[in-house]
Amino acid sequence: MTSAPPHQSILDKPFVLDLFAGPGGLDVAGHRLGIPSLGLEWDRSACLTRYAAGLDTLHADVSAIRRESFESLPPEINVLAGGPPCQTYSVAGTGTGREALEEVKKFIERLMAGDSDEEIDKELRKLSDPRTALVLEPLRYAIQATRSPNRGHRPYDVIVLEQVPAVEALWVRYAEVLQKVGLPDGTRYEVVVDVLATETYGVPQTRSRAVLIARREGLGTPSLPEPTHRAYEAKEWNRRNGDSAAPVAQPTLCDASVPGPSPAADDDLEHWTSMGDALAEPVGTQHRGRRTPFLVRSNYGSSGIPGRRGVRTDRQPATTVTGRISRFVVFEHLDDDIVYEGARFSMNEAGMLQSFPPDYPWSGTAKAQQVGNAVPPLFGAHLLSAALGLPAPAPEVMREPWIPATEEQRAKLRSHGCGTADDCTARCPRPEDQTPPRSTSRPRRNTASRQ
Template identity: 50%
Template structure:
């Protein structure tokens, strides 16, 4: 299998003996992490069950297996390429999301307790009991999917080829689970006593040049023999909402940010001001270009009041991009209605290239579910020790996506799904992967 990038050559990195990198992306969606890998010159392959997301991946030329992540692990693990050595993934987050029902948040204590039992289970029967507890009446079955990366880590160790690096991301409520992962990864209780160095925390994507405020719980890990690992360095200021959010200009906001700086003498070498919606969407084609100032009115209420809709202007980062982004009202400062965000624009606010070939149905949901590729570049570079030069080179070429021929798309469809008898035509586990 190939990707839009040419095959990655062996890398010279600060990671001891990592060599050629090939990434397995679980719950790959339309390809945010795979797009990041492409711009870093790395190979990747994604597992995704949703046919619409797979259509986007095929159109973009991304290596894909259209399958259920759990079925691939339990029934088809040996079909994966032998040279995979990095695991990445963002398990479905609906039950952990603030916007969801909260089932995952209520299950956090249960999940973190079951992690210890998962790594010490000595029989299939013990593993089955864990699955039964996670799917007991009243629990959302999607909650169990946050344990899938750990199961894949253990499966790789038992196959004799442990992953050399791991990158996971989810909504902030999952941070306690990542802390439990970190304890397991570093503690020596994995099969064969394998140990990793790991770090986890909640990161703000606008501090990595993404033109939206999006908070994600992140874990990165590296085999202990490869040395220390650290979360990526922040490159931009955090967005702090001005008192008059709809009226503040970028210059006003920058002055406010600078005033809050702990070291006002280091402004020239400190982080940049966050990237704005206006700057991002001015890069679009003439048909889409938004040259005049505008205000975005959120679809969601603020402070628990559904009528109190948040407002951001075009010289500020966007609200978190979700599958409901098309419901956000866009208007001129004088209240005159303007066209709402298109799918390409929503993708650009997620830092996908403006010409990324969104395909299939539910495209707004695909965009909202994706990992912002620019954020993914920072995560991969940190986890793999690629260095600042490699990082900077990748970030500078993210505006355009390479064209993919229809012949290549058809080849990827055939590789990903064969004659379609192996592809799920509906969610493989009822309600497990349903979107909200």
């Protein structure tokens, strides 16, 4: 089987269903590529951001939609995408998902064998953290599509998934069964899986993601997106510029404006994008630019040593942007000898480090968490482009300021997504619906002294 010709879309009218859509990373990518999408998101604040951004959204539980109202989804959707919640698989999370990897693989086999949803749901409820089971939802949606009368039992043409690196083993298992076993109706896919570094696609941040791209048989063999930028090598940087992971009791900016290594002569890739590159120029209505050299102390890179935190200069890409981005301390210099703590990253700047466009309308509460949980839009655009046979996205297009929705547009989107123009309704999920049970494996800290 041959691949589709380069830069020739394999679908006439791609339409994306974005599961676990968050504040809109993949949808922003689709918007910039001219691809319509519908996002399913259970978090209220993330939905408020999406409405303000003008993104079509259902404020809903992904599992509930599949069980109760799958037939209400637009039948023309032909691309399934999503990044299931990573908290139980991430090294920064609970770890229960990593511990349950082999058990989750068995559920994949049972789903492909056509076991009943009711029986599988009964077994999944035994998992210690219900969020672990959400990594199965893309497969369950793919199966449900073949059972849907509203769709004419038509399978999705393309599947695009991303998660933290620990989930690669599950994506590999997805690939094996999609290629060799097929869905219960017999549909098979050609699949590629790998762990990719976001800075190699121009994102001003080092973030590794396990990705899966699948195409239905007959649509050509998929390939991973080609890197456009060089990988950031921390050891090489530290060897050239000193140990940037040292504690910052007395930070120094002597290396803040030192450029990184130049690409090799036979290397056509661009230099990775630094924080300074992303934030230096004024753009949009909210960002005035950061031209002064700076250092950033993050919650990453502690190496298990209390009090030690990862430190990078403005000439390096950011460390992985998490929900703690608002806690990252930024140091600037007043003159050659004095260093002081400057303004921390605004949410607009934090979003730009994730490659969200300037002026993106972050709304609701827990905005930092929204930023940290999102798919970097530039990375998402590369994934969608590779999956659909489109040319790689132009970085300058992704950096254009975002035009928020008008009040009328926002109200219309919320009426569709929540049921009313200015509030949630009984059909919207409650935050406690997906709150994991308290762990009994660790003693709770005594917090009485803090209250």
